[in-house]
Amino acid sequence: MSEKIKFTIDGKECYAEPGQNVLDAAADNGVYIPSLCHVRGLIPAGSCRICNVKIAGRNMTACTTPVEEGMEIENDTAELQDMRKAIVEMLFVEGNHFCPACEKSGNCELQALAYRFQMMVPRFPYEFPLRKPDSTAPKLWIERNRCIKCKRCVRSIKTADGKNIFAFRKRGHEVEIQIDHELAAQMTDEEAKKAADICPVGSILYKEKGFSEPIGTRKFDKNAIGSDIEKVV
Amino acid sequence: MENEIKSIVGKFNKDPMRLMDILLDVQAEMDHVPEEAVELIAKELDISNVDVEQTKSFYHFFTDKPQGKYTIYLNNSATANMMGRAEVAEAFEKAVGCKFECTSDDGMIGLYSTACIGMSDQEPAAIINGHVFTNLDPYKVRALVASMKAEKPIEEMVEKYGDGNNSSNLIKAMVNNNIRKKGPVLFSEYETGTALKKITDMDPQDVINEVKNSYLRGRGGAGFPAGLKWDFCRRAQSEERYVMCNADEGEPGTFKERVILTEMPQRCFEGMAIAGYAIGAKEGILYLRYEYKYLQEYLEKVLNDMREANLLGKNLAGKEGFDFDIRIQFGAGAYVCGEESALIESTEGKRGEPRNRPPFPVQKGYKDQPTVVNNVETLCSVVKIMEKGAEWYTMMGSRESAGTKLLSISGDCKYPGVYEFEWGIRIRDILEMVGAEDVQAIQVGGPSGTCIGPRDFKRTLAYEDLPTGGSMIIIGKERKLLQDVVRNFTEFFIEESCGSCAVCRSLTVILRNKLDKIIAGKGTQSDIDDLKKWTKYGKMANRCGLGQTAANPIATTMENFMDKYEDLIQKEVEYDTGFDLAAAVAESCNYVGRKPNL
Numbered sequence: 078m079s080e081k082i083k084f085t086i087d088g089k090e091c092y093a094e095p096g097q098n099v100l101d102a103a104a105d106n107g108v109y110i111p112s113l114c115h116v117r118g119l120i121p122a123g124s125c126r127i128c129n130v131k132i133a134g135r136n137m138t139a140c141t142t143p144v145e146e147g148m149e150i151e152n153d154t155a156e157l158q159d160m161r162k163a164i165v166e167m168l169f170v171e172g173n174h175f176c177p178a179c180e181k182s183g184n185c186e187l188q189a190l191a192y193r194f195q196m197m198v199p200r201f202p203y204e205f206p207l208r209k210p211d212s213t214a215p216k217l218w219i220e221r222n223r224c225i226k227c228k229r230c231v232r233s234i235k236t237a238d239g240k241n242i243f244a245f246r247k248r249g250h251e252v253e254i255q256i257d258h259e260l261a262a263q264m265t266d267e268e269a270k271k272a273a274d275i276c277p278v279g280s281i282l283y284k285e286k287g288f289s290e291p292i293g294t295r296k297f298d299k300n301a302i303g304s305d306i307e308k309v310v
Numbered sequence: 311m312e313n314e315i316k317s318i319v320g321k322f323n324k325d326p327m328r329l330m331d332i333l334l335d336v337q338a339e340m341d342h343v344p345e346e347a348v349e350l351i352a353k354e355l356d357i358s359n360v361d362v363e364q365t366k367s368f369y370h371f372f373t374d375k376p377q378g379k380y381t382i383y384l385n386n387s388a389t390a391n392m393m394g395r396a397e398v399a400e401a402f403e404k405a406v407g408c409k410f411e412c413t414s415d416d417g418m419i420g421l422y423s424t425a426c427i428g429m430s431d432q433e434p435a436a437i438i439n440g441h442v443f444t445n446l447d448p449y450k451v452r453a454l455v456a457s458m459k460a461e462k463p464i465e466e467m468v469e470k471y472g473d474g475n476n477s478s479n480l481i482k483a484m485v486n487n488n489i490r491k492k493g494p495v496l497f498s499e500y501e502t503g504t505a506l507k508k509i510t511d512m513d514p515q516d517v518i519n520e521v522k523n524s525y526l527r528g529r530g531g532a533g534f535p536a537g538l539k540w541d542f543c544r545r546a547q548s549e550e551r552y553v554m555c556n557a558d559e560g561e562p563g564t565f566k567e568r569v570i571l572t573e574m575p576q577r578c579f580e581g582m583a584i585a586g587y588a589i590g591a592k593e594g595i596l597y598l599r600y601e602y603k604y605l606q607e608y609l610e611k612v613l614n615d616m617r618e619a620n621l622l623g624k625n626l627a628g629k630e631g632f633d634f635d636i637r638i639q640f641g642a643g644a645y646v647c648g649e650e651s652a653l654i655e656s657t658e659g660k661r662g663e664p665r666n667r668p669p670f671p672v673q674k675g676y677k678d679q680p681t682v683v684n685n686v687e688t689l690c691s692v693v694k695i696m697e698k699g700a701e702w703y704t705m706m707g708s709r710e711s712a713g714t715k716l717l718s719i720s721g722d723c724k725y726p727g728v729y730e731f732e733w734g735i736r737i738r739d740i741l742e743m744v745g746a747e748d749v750q751a752i753q754v755g756g757p758s759g760t761c762i763g764p765r766d767f768k769r770t771l772a773y774e775d776l777p778t779g780g781s782m783i784i785i786g787k788e789r790k791l792l793q794d795v796v797r798n799f800t801e802f803f804i805e806e807s808c809g810s811c812a813v814c815r816s817l818t819v820i821l822r823n824k825l826d827k828i829i830a831g832k833g834t835q836s837d838i839d840d841l842k843k844w845t846k847y848g849k850m851a852n853r854c855g856l857g858q859t860a861a862n863p864i865a866t867t868m869e870n871f872m873d874k875y876e877d878l879i880q881k882e883v884e885y886d887t888g889f890d891l892a893a894a895v896a897e898s899c900n901y902v903g904r905k906p907n908l
Binding site: 126138164167248252259 | 360361367804813819844851
């Protein structure tokens with residue numbers, strides 16, 4: 078058995094494997110730190126900023142910070158929760174998220190987080206941006222109105238020889254996901270489904286299929302996001 | 311086109327890490343980077359099209375379409391506006407016959423805006439086909455456009471060369487150095503190579519210790535102790551290490567590095583070599599902003615001269631085994647690349663997105679090897695420290711800030727330019743020296759810094775009081791602070807955000823819109839309260855220095871100039887949606903020929 082690292086989250090004693098990041102380690106100890114861009118096993122992007130925790134007085138993203146012996150982490154504080162909720166609201170206003178008409182509704186992590194944070198109406202004014210969807214790939218369509226730019230697709234979906242199929246275009250407020258048309262045309266059903274599944278929102282969709290799960294059976298219909306983690310221990 | 315691309319990609323050994331250079335060459339050769347070129351580059355480099363596109367679309371100076379036989383990039387910084395940019399822009403539009411962000415119908419002249427080009431002491435200024443034109447006015451603009459229409463070569467339009475090396479054969483620019491005050495460290499007499507010859511007798515660790523003992527802190531703005539940075543890098547386990555010099559000075563209002571690189575680039579390069587010796591690096595890279603491309607030939611010549619003098623290359627200064635050489639990496643227009651890890655990403659041919667820390671660049675930097683990134687001024691200071699000793703250096707400055715600092719001073723004053731001061735100088739004394747009267751506010755440290763008012767003029771420039779990377783913009787009494795300055799700075803951050811972090815990308819726009827509402831007279835006290843609350847998210851949540859400071863223009867003016875906000879809001883109204891129904895339906899009403907019945 079390898080030496081475990083001891084640390085605390087909001088005073089709770091926790092143990093981590095050496096090299097583990099705070100977010101994964103917290104989950105293994107039954108503590109849910111909200112996040113949208115992180116997926117276990119992928120290189121953390123640290124881009125949604127929702128998993129911000131406070132370590133030694135500094136704000137750090139839990140997904141990009143390796144656990145260290147004796148670390149004291151603040152997670153569930155009013156200040157952090159307010160900031161996380163604010164970020165979720167920012168994501169809602171910077172895009173066009175019409176949940177009732179979205180294929181991903183009920184399985185969407187952004188929507189689920191909004192419920193968890195009990196977001197009623199975002200505090201920020203809606204921007205209603207004009208964004209162009211891209212439906213040129215044979216098996217997928219990219220609904221940019223809903224994209225939260227988490228880069229999960231960029232980081233996880235590659236060709237067999239390691240080439241990127243997804244990437245960002247432009248910068249700042251204009252940043253958008255682009256799909257490589259040549260490589261997308263060669264994607265197998267399985268790869269296309271994987272891309273759609275890894276997307277936390279309804280931005281990468283598998284063509285010719287939608288609304289396939291009845292309301293009540295979808296992932297977050299009865300269970301709040303993170304509740305699976307909180308049940309672990 | 312295929313052969314052209316093949317030869318360009320071949321020049322860089324088909325290395326995807328050199329994608330910036332490849333795109334720069336393609337842009338230079340074809341005046342744009344067409345889609346076909348993107349595909350050909352991807353094919354040659356064996357990467358996907360989207361990989362090339364993601365880098366290309368990140369940088370301001372890579373374009374999808376040709377921008378015109380003459381492409382005018384007119385600076386749109388707040389200082390440029392103060393100095394009369396609006397009249398100049400109008401004159402350009404009238405003379406050329408098209409609006410900004412467009413190219414004339416005949417494809418001759420393109421009018422485009424760009425962020426601060428490092429000429430704040432001689433604004434309004436523009437870059438036209440790589441040549442800098444300063445102190446523009448409507449008269450000069452008309453003459454320039456007439457020459458363009460007559461297809462005169464651009465270099466012939468530069469009528470008078472600037473001072474110092476600006477008039478040398480390899481630069482020939484109308485740019486002025488405006489060195490107003492020389493100090494003992496940076497603008498001092500120095501014979502190139504003295505420090506380098508001295509340190510080769512020393513143990514590398516002793517060199518680091520000397521820098522540590524000087525308490526020199528990074529001059530780029532963050533102020534991290536330089537010696538400590540070198541020490542971390544030397545201690546990191548690796549066969550290869552790199553020295554990078556950050557010459558991406560993009561903070562609006564900064565231009566001192568341009569002056570250093572014009573007048574004494576040798577010192578900067580020598581500083582890099584010293585760093586190389588100390589940490590055990592063989593390769594140095596000067597990351598130079600694209601706006602300073604007019605210095606390229608000159609800097610290459612300086613590097614060659616230093617190679618010939620055995621101050622670069624193999625066995626430097628006669629020291630067996632001390633090999634170190636430098637190459638210049640150009641950026642392509644992105645402020646965020648001044649952040650050290652974004653600068654590394656860019657040098658690797660990628661988007662200039664700051665990296666997550668840890669690991670820090672001193673552990674895993676360029677090509678994932680331990681890398682020291684220092685700013686130009688820092689490295690020049692090192693040279694003088696090694697020549698004269700740490701003790702000499704620490705005799706200057708204030709308690710926690712040793713040595714001297716270069717300031718780029720611009721805005722409403724009689725003598726804009728570059729000044730070398732000891733740390734600890736009082737703001738009021740600076741104002742007197744630069745001939746600034748009736749000062750309303752001073753932007754210390756550029757948009758990412760602090761906006762202070764008269765009650766702070768008794769304070770001093772020092773890490774322990776008012777820290778600065780060197781930009782100082784003086785704002786006179788007659789300026790409208792929110793409309794002319796704060797809004798411009800906030801727009802700047804929207805434009806320059808890399809877009810990776812949700813908060814930086816989104817909050818900047820939210821804040822700008824709120825500010826616009828207040829400026830438009832639609833604001834209420836609740837809008838001021840919102841702004842106050844929201845600015846703090848930027849500092850809390852963002853990854854890099856850009857994101858963490860992007861709300862500073864609003865946050866610091868709310869701290870020091872709340873009355874300016876309060877003057878603009880409606881006192882009797884509790885809440886205003888800010889929604890203008892008449893304006894919203896104007897277009898459709900106009901279309902059907904109806905007057906809105908409101």
